[in-house]
Amino acid sequence: MAGVVEVVLVSLVAGFLGSTTGLGGASITIPLLVLLGVPVKHAIASSLISVIATSTGSSSSFVTGGLTNLKAAMFLECFTITGAIAGAVLTVSVSPTAVAFTFSAVMVASLLLTRVVRAPQEPGAVKQDRVAAWLGLEGSYFDPSLGRDVRYRLTNAVYGGLAMVWAGAVAGMLGIGAGAFKVAIHETVLKMPTKVSTSTSNLIMGMTALAGAGVYVSSGLMVLDLAAPMALGTTLGSVLGSRLLTRMRDVNLRRLYFALAAFSASSMLYRALVLGV
Amino acid sequence: MRLERVLGLLILAGTVTSLALMALGISLYVLQLGEEVSFSDGWIVRSRSFLEFVTGIGEERSLPVALMRAGVATLMLTPYSRAVVSLVYFAVRREWKFMVITGLVVAALSALLIFPAAPS
Numbered sequence: 001m002a003g004v005v006e007v008v009l010v011s012l013v014a015g016f017l018g019s020t021t022g023l024g025g026a027s028i029t030i031p032l033l034v035l036l037g038v039p040v041k042h043a044i045a046s047s048l049i050s051v052i053a054t055s056t057g058s059s060s061s062f063v064t065g066g067l068t069n070l071k072a073a074m075f076l077e078c079f080t081i082t083g084a085i086a087g088a089v090l091t092v093s094v095s096p097t098a099v100a101f102t103f104s105a106v107m108v109a110s111l112l113l114t115r116v117v118r119a120p121q122e123p124g125a126v127k128q129d130r131v132a133a134w135l136g137l138e139g140s141y142f143d144p145s146l147g148r149d150v151r152y153r154l155t156n157a158v159y160g161g162l163a164m165v166w167a168g169a170v171a172g173m174l175g176i177g178a179g180a181f182k183v184a185i186h187e188t189v190l191k192m193p194t195k196v197s198t199s200t201s202n203l204i205m206g207m208t209a210l211a212g213a214g215v216y217v218s219s220g221l222m223v224l225d226l227a228a229p230m231a232l233g234t235t236l237g238s239v240l241g242s243r244l245l246t247r248m249r250d251v252n253l254r255r256l257y258f259a260l261a262a263f264s265a266s267s268m269l270y271r272a273l274v275l276g277v
Numbered sequence: 278m279r280l281e282r283v284l285g286l287l288i289l290a291g292t293v294t295s296l297a298l299m300a301l302g303i304s305l306y307v308l309q310l311g312e313e314v315s316f317s318d319g320w321i322v323r324s325r326s327f328l329e330f331v332t333g334i335g336e337e338r339s340l341p342v343a344l345m346r347a348g349v350a351t352l353m354l355t356p357y358s359r360a361v362v363s364l365v366y367f368a369v370r371r372e373w374k375f376m377v378i379t380g381l382v383v384a385a386l387s388a389l390l391i392f393p394a395a396p397s
Binding site for chain 1: 280281282284285286288289291292295296299300302303306307312313314315316320321322323324325326327330341342345346348349352353355356357359360363374375378379381382385386389390393394396
């Protein structure tokens with residue numbers, strides 16, 4: 001069984017990687033802890049606290065710096081919290097093996113999404129739909145790698161919102177931020193620029209995880225001496241990661257994301273098939 | 278002050294406070310109880326709701342448990358507080374569309390945190 005200091009260190013590295021890529025530290029921490037012998041449902045329930053930590057630790061600087069689209073985040077959170085509550089209730093009800101398989105399948109889906117999702121079109125060229133225009137879902141940010149302000153508009157608000165219910169369900173069920181799905185929906189459906197997508201996804205993760213954690217608090221699955229070290233390590237790692245994000249190129253972030261999702265999928269499948277959960 | 282600045286500071290304050298509480302709790306845990314993660318009854322959260330989880334902190338006899346509970350509770354309240362501050366901001370600025378949207382989020386989370394949510 002894992003030690004408390006070991007959990008802090010594993011979570012610190014996972015938080016750093018998860019924050020820079022937008023994948024979320026929990027997608028890396030949960031498979032590692034399950035490999036160390038932590039029961040999968042306990043790891044998931046406790047992990048949502050570290051997802052909140054990842055979100056708050058990294059989003060503070062993003063929000064202050066104007067990289068996050070707060071209005072889009074608030075609109076999309078209506079959908080993700082609904083999904084998160086349903087997902088968490090599902091995990092409480094089904095078998096640990098089913099949860100482990102689902103985790104692995106979701107990580108594979110994240111990989112496929114990364115391959116399918118292309119770089120979003122030039123932000124200025126997006127034609128807004130009526131709902132996005134009515135809500136005023138647009139913004140601008142300074143991109144240091146381009147050396148100029150980038151203005152953007154979002155579109156397909158309703159379809160994006162409905163897709164986010166599913167992303168929220170994945171987050172609540174598996175104790176992860178589901179950054180893969182949120183980022184994919186932001187970029188392909190809402191046409192959000194990558195850096196705005198990553199930072200807005202980070203913020204939404206916190207609220208979504210809170211909804212899931214609200215269910216797990218009363219489920220008997222959350223373990224304090226697992227949740228606290230995970231949250232502590234992840235917070236420190238995500239703060240470090242967020243400081244590097246604006247200096248990194250999008251293409252490098254995508255490659256790192258791919259490698260981490262592949263690791264999480266294979267390790268969880270190995271645990272479920274070979275070692276049992 | 279811009280909403281982004283207020284929310285950034287709020288999130289930072291919540292994160293730092295929860296981090297400090299949890300770090301202290303973990304340090305005491307390692308010093309008093311050893312390093313291994315324990316799955317015994319005192320460490321598994323068995324509250325009926327988040328509200329009970331918070332109100333139970335004062336009654337906790339073990340200091341490491343109380344500190345970790347307080348840290349986790351502070352962390353969970355941080356995004357909730359962000360939603361509440363956003364709601365007030367949109368109300369003051371009379372941005373009705375986002376006041377309704379944020380109000381829905383706050384109402385749903387409030388119900389979730391006050392009443393038992395997990396299936397029995």
